[in-house]
Amino acid sequence: MDQFIKVPSVLMRGGTSKGLIFKSVHLPSDPVLRDKLITRIYGSPDLRQIDGLGGGNPLSSKMAIVGPSTHPDADINYTFGQVSLEQNVIDYKPTCGNMATAVGLFAAEEGYVSLTDPVAVVRIFNTNTNKIIETEVHVKNGSIDYNGNFAIDGVPGTSSQIMVNFLDPGGAITGKLLPTGNVKDLITLDNGERFQVSVIDSANAVVFVSAEELGIKGPDFVEAFKSRRLLDTLELIRVEAGIRIGLIENNKEVTPSSHALPKIAVLAKAQNYHTATGRKICEDKVDIIGLYLAMGQLHQAFAVSGGITVATGSQIPGTIVEGLLKLNKRGMLTIGHPSGTMAVDVQVKEQGGLYQVTRAAVGRTARRLMDGVSYVPSYVNNEKHG
Numbered sequence: 001m002d003q004f005i006k007v008p009s010v011l012m013r014g015g016t017s018k019g020l021i022f023k024s025v026h027l028p029s030d031p032v033l034r035d036k037l038i039t040r041i042y043g044s045p046d047l048r049q050i051d052g053l054g055g056g057n058p059l060s061s062k063m064a065i066v067g068p069s070t071h072p073d074a075d076i077n078y079t080f081g082q083v084s085l086e087q088n089v090i091d092y093k094p095t096c097g098n099m100a101t102a103v104g105l106f107a108a109e110e111g112y113v114s115l116t117d118p119v120a121v122v123r124i125f126n127t128n129t130n131k132i133i134e135t136e137v138h139v140k141n142g143s144i145d146y147n148g149n150f151a152i153d154g155v156p157g158t159s160s161q162i163m164v165n166f167l168d169p170g171g172a173i174t175g176k177l178l179p180t181g182n183v184k185d186l187i188t189l190d191n192g193e194r195f196q197v198s199v200i201d202s203a204n205a206v207v208f209v210s211a212e213e214l215g216i217k218g219p220d221f222v223e224a225f226k227s228r229r230l231l232d233t234l235e236l237i238r239v240e241a242g243i244r245i246g247l248i249e250n251n252k253e254v255t256p257s258s259h260a261l262p263k264i265a266v267l268a269k270a271q272n273y274h275t276a277t278g279r280k281i282c283e284d285k286v287d288i289i290g291l292y293l294a295m296g297q298l299h300q301a302f303a304v305s306g307g308i309t310v311a312t313g314s315q316i317p318g319t320i321v322e323g324l325l326k327l328n329k330r331g332m333l334t335i336g337h338p339s340g341t342m343a344v345d346v347q348v349k350e351q352g353g354l355y356q357v358t359r360a361a362v363g364r365t366a367r368r369l370m371d372g373v374s375y376v377p378s379y380v381n382n383e384k385h386g
Contacts, residue, residue: 005380006373007041011053014102015364016154016301016339018060020053020374021106024067024077035090038063041374042083053374054083058295061085064099066106074125074132076112078103082295084257091260093247094204095128095172097304101162101364104135108144109368115139129172129203136163152365153275153340154301159365166308169203170357173261177201177355179245183318187240193233198320199241202312202346202357204305205261207241208320209234211268211291219273219280221266221291222338225298234293238264256296265306266291269324276300276338286336288314288324302337308360310335311346316355 010021020041028034039045042061043052054061065079080099081090104122107113113120117139124133138145138160148160170177179199188194198208211217214233216224224230235256242248247261268289273281292299292306299306311333313321322328332345346360 003378005037005376005378007037007376008372009041009374010106010371011369012102012106012366013155013369014100014105014366015098015152015304016059017062017096017098017102018055018369019062019064019099019102021064021066021102024065027065036088036380037376038081038090039083039088040376040380044083045086045088047085049085054085056085058082058085058297059300062096062099063090064103066103069125071125071132074123076103076107076122076124077127078124078133079127082260085295086255086257089258091257092128093173094260094263095126095305097133097164097166097203097308097362098364100124100126100133100304101135101164101366104133104162104164105137105144105366105368108137115142115144117142120144129169131169131172131203132167134165134167136165138162146367150363150365152363153337153342155365159367161363162366164304164362164364166203166360168357169308169360170312170355171201172203173205174201174245174247177312177357178316179205183316184320185241185244187237189233189236189240195237196320197237197241198313199245199262200309200313200316200319200321203308203360204263204303205245205247206306206309207238207262207264208267208310208313209237209264210320210324211266211289214266216266216268218268218271218289221268221273221289222276222298225291231293231296234264234266235296238262238293256293260295263303263306264293265310267310267320267324270326270336273336275340279340281336281341285334286341287326287334288321289336291338298338301339302335302342304362304364307335307342307344307362308346311344311360312348312357315346315348
């Protein structure tokens, strides 16, 4: 086995995402060599990731690096990475709330915090956004309490709830809660099509467009996203918005893999609709319906950071989000998505026409799936691939 590099790693599920967690001490300090090692572990570039531990899907091609905190108010550092399926790259610009859930549980299991009843609070410094995330891990008799009756749509079974709290998440990516300076903007594509969008940056930078304007109707919203034309149109909208807010350079070749930000989501008014499995969700169970894209594909559920952005927009008059609500919502907002529903609690305060997100929280679950070492052929150091 001396022909292999052995990298200690833990496979964990966090919310509706899954990925490997590495300790920074076990990875090369050179970022180029580090990323080469990780992409080889995942089996990228390859859409199936057949020769690696990636799942051939954006939701299972995520990873986290955990290390000692460099922030005085945090217990650990957390760096999120989206491993590309199509290219030999890792995108560190976005963040992931689902993987933050896994990182919080990992930190509690690995002894980064004391296990004190009834809750161990893990303060995480997210290096992607330079923001603090708190996770609350349930503790019973000095040990982690894994048993519970909390369930999230998109994950079978129940477990102990882990609350994920984003502190002051506004402007996490661009530095501005409303990156364009407007609650709504008009985007005109080269073919003359025009779309109203809202760009909101709260935990992540997301472009919102209404389903009605795109000609998408329920109850089978998921079916619409099998259309290549729709996906191409959404990508054109996303890129134009990204150029306007400085996340994408004009005239540069862009793909969902090479430029993950900004994200884009389609929103619809609350109504009866069907999930991807055909389950009926009734109108009175949701406040809004969200369809979120990840790396150019329809997200099988809804991203945590995306949910925070939706809930933030719901409290800012004039946004696409707020305009689709039947009633003004404060606090908890329930989003319908392709796997079911997700509830997000956001607190936004306004002063002099300026808005600040003071707190955003989502209930999630997480689980350690496997730990050990990942094997990497030693020749990756010479930039070869098997």
